[in-house]
Every structure is written in structure tokens, then in C-alpha cells.
Amino acid sequence: MRHLRVLCAIADTGSVHKAARELGLAQPSLSTQLRRIERTLGAQLFVRARTGCRPTPLGLAVLSRARPLVAELAAIVTETRAAAARAADGFQLRIGATASRAIPGWLRLLRARLPRIEPTLRMSGSANALLEMVAAGRLDTAFVHEVEGSALRVPPGLRLRVLVEREPQFVTLAADHPAASRRQVSLSDLAGDRWMVDSTVDGEWDALCRVLRAAGLDSEILHGDYLTAYSLAAIGEVVTVSQPTAHPRPDCAIRPLEGDPIGVRLLLAARTESELDDVYPELQEAYWAVARDAPAYRQWLARARVPDEPEPSDPREAVCRLVTGRPGTAAGPRRP
Template sequence: MRHLRVLCAIADAGSLHRAARELGMAQPSLSTQLRRIEQTLGGRLFTRGRTGSRPTPLGHIVVSRARPLVAELAAIVAETRAAAARAADGPRLRIGATASRALPGWLRLLRARVPAVEPSLQMDVSANALLRMVAEGRLDLAFVHEVEGSPLRVPAGLCLRVLVEREPQFVTLAADHPAAARREVRLADLAGDRWMVDSTVDGEWDALCRMLRRAGIEPDLLHGDYLTAYSLAAIGEVVTVSQPTARPRPDLAIRPLEGDPIGVRLLLAARTVAELDESCPELEEAYWEAARQSPAYQEWLRRGTTSTGWSPAHRGPGDDQRVLASGR
């Protein structure tokens, strides 16, 4: 790696003299080192003249391959040093999560309750990966969603608490889409639309396919992250699923789907019930704080409570699920 750093420095500086100065070494030593590298690789990497040093065709190939490796190593060193510094500052609560509007409020409430313990956040599109990290001791908590019809692979021994038993998934479409005029969107109104979904999110691609095929729609699906999906939905190129807590935008309409055909279960995972007890109240408060900021979700909740008596699942310590060696 030291040799690769030397080659990048020479290519960037344009001369052995300037590269040696930047590397903090004498020019004769750098020249000797470059000759050894060239002997090892079997060809000249730089042409040297009065105007400086320029990469040869072989040098261009080697330097282009070296740059990302050198940059990655520098990033690893920086991140490791930062992690070590944080560890030295005091205890941390290591949280993993899939995407949720509740996260900023949760972190804020945790910091307010226990200022001495700094929460750290690691995001991942894979709920299964986050659960494995909790089981392996690399995270203390994981806030994840389980897509209906695609059960998570929960490692043995984890404790789970259900925040919401079934959160409906809404549809996001352009504000001027004909279906946006409806209070609830029928899948039949979207039969001619192309959908975009992030297939890296555990279960979401399969769930969307199942939902559309049950409605008699052969899905026209595109893979993409949800930031891109929202941008394309705003100009009418696609429609996409969204969490009901998504905040409104003037160029987008966020609507419930008629019959709530797709849903997720929101779970908090830890290795002990005590860890759940310490963090779940703040998460629950943060979630419903985010829900209050979504007019579409608030209207859905009012309709559901009035017509069916629906209410979110609130579970105490006695309702936790402990996953044993035999499975879920």
C-alpha cells in the first residue's frame, strides 16, 4: 500500500521533487523506491524529463487502479480513528435501523433522557442484516420493518417488541395524477403505471409483485432507491410505495391504497428485555410524533379508529417475543 501511495503522489505532483516533499522524504530515496516498484511490475511507470514526471500508458493503468485502494485505506483509517475517539469519550448506545421518519425524534429523546450515553446510528436497507448484527453484539438495538408475506430471519435468542402490528403502506404519485384526486387510490387506477421499488430492501420487491398480481396487474417494475423514485414520481414517470409517515410535498400526492393491500410490522430488537424497556418508550413517542406530521396518515388513522376500532399495538415487557434456538 505504501508503494501505491507513492505512485499516486508522483502522478498528482507531476514531479519527483514535489512528490518527495509532499511525502516527507528525500528525492534520491523516492527515485530509488520508484525504480524498485518498476522492477517489480516489469515496466516503466513514469517518463522523467525537465518538465517533470508523467505516467506512461502502463503507469496510467496502475495509478487508476491504485487511487481507489489508497482512498479506501485512508477512509478506513479515518473511520477507525473516529470510532476509537468516540469510544474513549464514554458509553454509546449502538442503534441500527431501516429507513424511518421516527429516527431523528428517537435520537433526540434518547439524548435528552440519558445525556451521558451517546446514541450512534447505523442505517441499512436489510432488516435481516441488522438483526444479525444485534445477535453478534455489534449493535445494541435494531429498529426494523418486516414486510408482510416475507418473514424476517430472526437469530435465536433475540428479544422483539412490536411497535406497530401492521403499518399500511401508501402510494406516492404525481400531484396531477388522475388518481391523486381520490381519498383512497384503487390499484385498478394504477394499472397503466410503472412502479419503482428498491429491491435491496428485504421483502419489498416480492410484496409489491404479490400485491399487483392479486389485483390482476402484471407489474411493470423498475429497480431504484426511493429518493430517485420520489423524484421520478413527481414528474409522472413512476409511482412508488411509501411509508405513511412520509411528509407531504407540493409536487407529490401520498395516498392510502384501497383495502390496505400491503403492510409492514415495525419491530424493535435487542438481546435482553431490559434493553427494550430502556429505549422503546422514546421510539414509540417519536413514531407517533412523526405520524402527526403526515395529514394522510392522520386521516387514515381517524377513519380506521372510527370504523373498526383499530389502534396501534402497545406491548409491555410480558408481551415480548424471545426467539429460541428452534426458531421464531
Template structure:
């Protein structure tokens, strides 16, 4: 077996994510396929590159040697692909903007504003639960800009080649619960009021499970936690089966309530990233306006902002003390 760039890229993905499952997802392949590929690579090189542990994969001494040589080669190949794709796009296509984002209610308003600001530009959207995957796509030239969230206590791996702009340094995370849940009667919910509930979290979202676990542990709680996507979670929340963390821009429904958590125990940082400042300048104003529009459309978040003594100044797009 001769090693190819794709094999080196797979090794780097496993090392960076610390997990065969996460690496397979980033590479767009199944975990069994990646496991088989890793075994073949290890067989070709004559030694184990990763120690498989209960908590994930850790490079062995041999693995660290291989990775030290593989990373520069992968970086050079990415640069070659990026430059080639950019040159081809300039030669054959009209203007285009490739946007990536983790889930956010600001996306519809952002795209609407971008189409007004950039008439004639082809705008595409790539959604992903992994902020790290989106950032790598920007660095690799597959996306032009990404809007992502960074869970408190779980820093993202921001490629050194990217420029970033922080939209909000700390956005509080709210809780979603059934409308007839006793705690939903209060404007702010204490974790103690949810002690008897089961929680649900999507473990594929970077930092989400670790963040929830820290919050529950700090509160002295150890409830049952189900793993699943948030589309499924919404149905289970409405039926009273689970409660779940949610973004403050989420809107309640007749069968589901959205409430702040007492003390705001978990926050995320919202940021946009691109390869150049010019690319950020071209889209950031529209993103900021779209986010605060979504914030004001969520009654729970709008009330939280007022209680926090902050509101958005329409003329400047900044946060200023609210009038009392």
C-alpha cells in the same frame, strides 16, 4: 487453504440469504469477491457446497453437512466476540447506546427523546435497508437495539437470543405518485387507477419486492417494474415516470402526493429488538412516542387513522377509538 471462521460465516450467510448478492452485502464485501472465496472453499473441501440456480443458491447435500458443523462454531465465536466487546466497553468507555434502524420518519424524534432520557450517553445510529442484517448485528453485539419493519408475507429471521416488542402489528403501505397524476385527485387510490403506470422498488429491502409482486398479481396487474433505491425513486415519482410504495408517515410535496391504497393490500409489522427486556424498556417508550408524532405529521396517515376509527391517546400512548 485452511478454513477460518470468516469462511464459515460466509457459508452461513449464503445459506441464510439464499443469494450471493445478499450475502455479500451482509458481509460487507463485493459479490465477485464472495464468489471467488466460495470457489476456493469448495476447492479446499473437494466438492460443490451450493447449487447456483436462477432464483438463488441452494445448499447441496455436501453443503448441508458442512453447514451443520459450521453453524455451531459461528454461533460460539459470535458469543465470544459479544462477551469480549461488552467487557471491554464496560472497562474503558462511558455509557453508550448503539441504535440500528431501517428507514423511518420516526428516527429523528426517537433520537431527540433518547438524548433527553439518557443524558451523557453516546448514541450512535446505523441505518440499513436489510432488517435481517440489523437483527444479526444486535445478536452479535454490534448494536444494542434495532427498529425494523417486517413486510407482510416475508417473515424476518429473528435470532432466538433476541427479545422483541411489536410497535404496530400492521402498518398500511401507501403509494407515492406525481402530484398531477389523475389518481392523486382522490383521497384513496385504487390499484386499477395505476394499471398504466410503471412501478419502482428497491429489491435490496428485505421482502419489499416480494410484497409488491404479490399485491400486483392479486390485483391482476403485470406492469413494468424498475429496480432502484428510494432516493432515486422519489425523483422519478415527482416527474411522473414511476409510482412506488411508501410508508404512511411519508409526507407529500408540491410535486408528489402520498395516498392510501384502497383496501390496504400490503402492510408491514413494526418491531424493536434487543438482547434483553431491560434494553428494550430503556428505549421503547421514546420510540413509540416518536412514531405517533411522525404519524400525526403526515396528513394522509392522520386522515387514514381517523377513517380507520383509531387515534393515539396522548396520556397512555395507546390506540383507542376516535371520537366521532
């Protein structure tokens, strides 16, 4: 395996000198190893030139077999270290998340069920960055939002579990805004308003631009964090996209957008299915607790049920019926 790592390093850097530095070896030592590998295989794997090293056709064939093996070994090492850490007393469960009102409840439930485990939290607006951290072993799990129309870059080998297949995004506006009196707000009702969104949230800026263009609107969009956006919305300076679970404020109105033009998929990511099993039930319970606590979302869920069917006692049933057209659970299928 050491020899395979040597070949991958030389190919990736295009230089024996750079590969030696990356591997922490002296260049003569690495050159000797390369010659030994080539003698063992009976063929030249790299063409040396003053501009660097490039693989021969046979070298490319060897590399195509070597890279998956090196990657698999790295995954084994990462997962083994994570399992060993879980077995130790005082293990820290490293959680990453994009913003959600479900997070405090999730952490509380995890601490109650797993008193020996101390969850730590890393927040980020970038779901892609959090997924990379899980894949690299710097986080154990991440709860992220995938904005519709902006697919996340999921690293190979990660396991995903769907919490909600499509969560509608609502709008927050001043309580005295003319549209606040409506049960649902159309984009045309907001034609004269400026929007504010956080462009550091993966996919959110693009999603709003697409939706406004589709509605024939050329609204001004400002960049700002959501704490600032809600404060400005309260005084009528802007309107802003908000999660349906957002806590109501007396100076703001949270309303569904007519036709639910913006949606996100809620995902839990980890390296193994067992790691998902360890934390998913608490996340599911925490999410639906805040969903029931949000008046606008609770009303939306009640309207989302299939006509002429009994109203579901659990809001998860309403989401599942809306998405799939049949009863079930809002937690989607497990995906590799």
C-alpha cells in the same frame, strides 16, 4: 468448555487441520487434545480419514449437547461486555435501523434522557442484516420493518418488541396524477403506471409483485433507491410504495391504497428485555409524533377506528382497534 469448543470446531470444519487454524492452534496440539478428550470419555468421537473427520454416532450425541452450551457461553460473554460498556462513561449506544421518519426524534429523545450516552446510527435496507448484527453484538438494538408475507430471519436469543402490528403502506404519485384527487387509490387506478421500489429492502419487491399479481396487473417494476423513486414520481414517471409517515411534498401526493394490500410490522430488537426497556419509550413517542404530523396517515388512522365508538385522542388507539378489534395500545406483546 474449551474441549467442547474443540469438538464443535472439528465437526463444523470436517478437519482437524482446519479446526486448528480456526482456533489459532497448531495441528499436533489439537490432535493431542482430541485424543485426550476421547480417552476421558472412553470412546472414539470422530472417524479419521484422508477426506477429513466425521463424527461417530457417539460423537453426534456429544455434539448435540455441546453446541447449546457453547452458544450459551458466547451469549453470556456478549451480554456481559454490553452491560460493562453501558456502565462506563461515554457509552455509545449502537442503533441500527431501516428507514423511518421517527429516527431523528428517537435520537433526540434518547440524548435528552441519557446525556451520558451518545447514540450512533447504522442504516440499512436489510432488516435481516441488522438483526444479525444485534445478535453478534455489533449493534445494541435495531428498529426494523418486517414486510407482510416475508418473515424476517430472527437469530436465536434475540428479544423483539412490536411497535405497530400492521402499518399500512401508501403510494406516492405525482400531484397532478388523475388518481391524486381521490382519498384512496385503487391498484386499478394505477394500471398504466410503472412502479419503482428498492429491491435491497428485504421483502419489499416480493410484496409488490404479489399484490400486483393478485390484482391481475402486469405492471412494470423498476429498481431504484427511494430518493430517486420520489423524484421520478414527482414528474409522473413512476409511482412508488411509501411509508404512511412520509413527509408530504408539494409535487407529490401520498395516498392510502384501497384495502391496504401491503403492510409491515414495526419491530424493535435487542439481546435482552432490559435493553429494549432502555430505548423503547422514546421510539414509541417519536413514531407517534411523526404519525400525527403526516396528514394522509392521520386521516387513515381516524377512519380506522371502530364505527360508533368515540374517536380516540391518541392515534395508537385507532391502530390497536383496527388490528385487535378492542381498545389498547398499538405496541404489541413482548416476544422471546
